[in-house]
Amino acid sequence: MSIAAIIVMITCIFVLWGVASVALVYSMRQEERKLQLIKKQGSFEPYSPKALRDLDRWIEQNNTSEHVQEMRDVHDEQREALQKCKSYFYIWDQSDVEIMKEI
Amino acid sequence: MTKTIISREQWGSRFGYLMAIVGAMVGAGNIWRMPYVTGENGGGAFLIAYFVLLYLIAVPGLMGETSLGRYTRQGLLGTFRKIYGNNKFVGLGLVILIFNVVLMSYYSSIVGWSLYYAYHAVIGSFTQTQFDTAALWQAFSSNTALNVGMHTVAMLIVTGILLMGIKGGIERMAKWMMPILTVSLIAIAIRGVTLPGAMAGLEFAFSPNWEYLARGETWLAALGQALFSTGLGWGIALTYGSYLGRNDDIPLGGGIFTAIGNTSFGLLAIFAVFPIVFAFGISPTSGAELTFVALASAFGSMTGGYGWALLFFMGFFFANLTTAIAITEVGVTTYKEERNTSRSKAVLTMCGIIWLLGIPSAMDSSILGYLDFVVGNWGLPLATFIIMITIGWKFDASRLRTLSLNRGADLYVPKFWESIIRFGIPAIMLFIMVYFLYSNLTTTPWKTVSGLAILTLTIPLCMWIMSRREANAHSVTNVVGQSS
Numbered sequence: 322m323s324i325a326a327i328i329v330m331i332t333c334i335f336v337l338w339g340v341a342s343v344a345l346v347y348s349m350r351q352e353e354r355k356l357q358l359i360k361k362q363g364s365f366e367p368y369s370p371k372a373l374r375d376l377d378r379w380i381e382q383n384n385t386s387e388h389v390q391e392m393r394d395v396h397d398e399q400r401e402a403l404q405k406c407k408s409y410f411y412i413w414d415q416s417d418v419e420i421m422k423e424i
Numbered sequence: 425m426t427k428t429i430i431s432r433e434q435w436g437s438r439f440g441y442l443m444a445i446v447g448a449m450v451g452a453g454n455i456w457r458m459p460y461v462t463g464e465n466g467g468g469a470f471l472i473a474y475f476v477l478l479y480l481i482a483v484p485g486l487m488g489e490t491s492l493g494r495y496t497r498q499g500l501l502g503t504f505r506k507i508y509g510n511n512k513f514v515g516l517g518l519v520i521l522i523f524n525v526v527l528m529s530y531y532s533s534i535v536g537w538s539l540y541y542a543y544h545a546v547i548g549s550f551t552q553t554q555f556d557t558a559a560l561w562q563a564f565s566s567n568t569a570l571n572v573g574m575h576t577v578a579m580l581i582v583t584g585i586l587l588m589g590i591k592g593g594i595e596r597m598a599k600w601m602m603p604i605l606t607v608s609l610i611a612i613a614i615r616g617v618t619l620p621g622a623m624a625g626l627e628f629a630f631s632p633n634w635e636y637l638a639r640g641e642t643w644l645a646a647l648g649q650a651l652f653s654t655g656l657g658w659g660i661a662l663t664y665g666s667y668l669g670r671n672d673d674i675p676l677g678g679g680i681f682t683a684i685g686n687t688s689f690g691l692l693a694i695f696a697v698f699p700i701v702f703a704f705g706i707s708p709t710s711g712a713e714l715t716f717v718a719l720a721s722a723f724g725s726m727t728g729g730y731g732w733a734l735l736f737f738m739g740f741f742f743a744n745l746t747t748a749i750a751i752t753e754v755g756v757t758t759y760k761e762e763r764n765t766s767r768s769k770a771v772l773t774m775c776g777i778i779w780l781l782g783i784p785s786a787m788d789s790s791i792l793g794y795l796d797f798v799v800g801n802w803g804l805p806l807a808t809f810i811i812m813i814t815i816g817w818k819f820d821a822s823r824l825r826t827l828s829l830n831r832g833a834d835l836y837v838p839k840f841w842e843s844i845i846r847f848g849i850p851a852i853m854l855f856i857m858v859y860f861l862y863s864n865l866t867t868t869p870w871k872t873v874s875g876l877a878i879l880t881l882t883i884p885l886c887m888w889i890m891s892r893r894e895a896n897a898h899s900v901t902n903v904v905g906q907s908s
Binding site for chain 1: 438439442467468471475623626627630631632670671672673676677680681684685687688691820822823825826827830831832833834836839
């Protein structure tokens, strides 16, 4: 086999099997963490800090939309989860959590 | 305003869902098409084009379709009704459903073929002295009754599994079929690469011809493989996504793992198929001829051929079966919700319809070829176009990403995703349909014109049917409301 073919073959193995295996293992572990949190405290916060910022931004930019109430509902759900839960699924800055709790 | 809580069956485990969705996408195309397409289109150069398109289009598209299903928690028509309201546009969902039913009507024959060859592998036909695999394929292809019989058996197996439900049927089967398929292909690949002359097969598949990257045909072939192999926009990811929990991850599992895992089977097939093909001096090809004639013959000549043939054909059958189950489930979920009936009744009705529609394809391979031509060239790209436009513009990609896609996600999806859904994938789908029209019009004008005419009529017809149905349902609701 030529060197070029070997390089392509090895790259493919990493890009496909490597990514698929890592994704499978990581996804299963994260699911396990979610299940442990549910078992321990009944729920966990559904959105990450970045996703929450998107949610805030969407509400701010579309505050006359017919769907804004649905977004506010999930925002409330997130706030309640942050207030209620002692352990979080995502990594949070304490200041972000405090701001959310105060709203 | 009162909230309606919809009780809905869910996947029993993360592993079960991941195996089911990858099983849905891994089918005949991964095993009998991808190795040849790769080798024919510049090897490594094709793979680079393929990876770019896979990550840029298939992964974001699958994320969108799955998260829409998870959000609406309904099948095709229910999803379209939730987004467009009770009007004629629900008919667009019916268009996609019809494509699925037609696709399954002839895919069932392919499941039947693979089952027939798995049976021959079990009884050891391929290892008999002087066994002629070409004659077997010829005899099988020309035996109408046997083909209808295998189509019937395939549909009976699909029916049996679907009757057991999402968790007890689809998930339970996928949880052991997919690992068996993986182990089978790995074992065959290890045996294949250790055969004398096998390296030429890997050289054919992986050797990069960089000039191919500048050819439009390479990118088109890569696009076709990336889109059709991952089943993007056919309603499968939407249907399977509708059985996910509200806080289940989608970007990593439903997007990256589904698309990359599916392609990983294609790579495994390259390792399993081409070393054997080259070691036995067989001309590289694709499709039924490669699988049922060339490979069957090669297994017969190998030491321990019985075991290798058994592993390969059982794995091939499982790959086709899990796809067939997923395509049929799209109809089952939708029928169950629309008719408000039991799952058993929905399974028996949908499988009965598909079995009946599949008889002509089982009897005559030219009908199968025609349907594949129409559905593959325009039907499925049109289905993908409809779903992506619905997500991107009607539902609003920004709203879906914010509300559903990033909910419970193991991986954050940035704003860039919205542009791919709104502009990228629809534009590519339009391009594909126009290109196929242009390239087929001169070579097969009758097939092209008739296929397009059928498709063009399907859309207004479905919209008219659903508009009448929605209007009737509305008037019945009003009458009931007034009388009570």
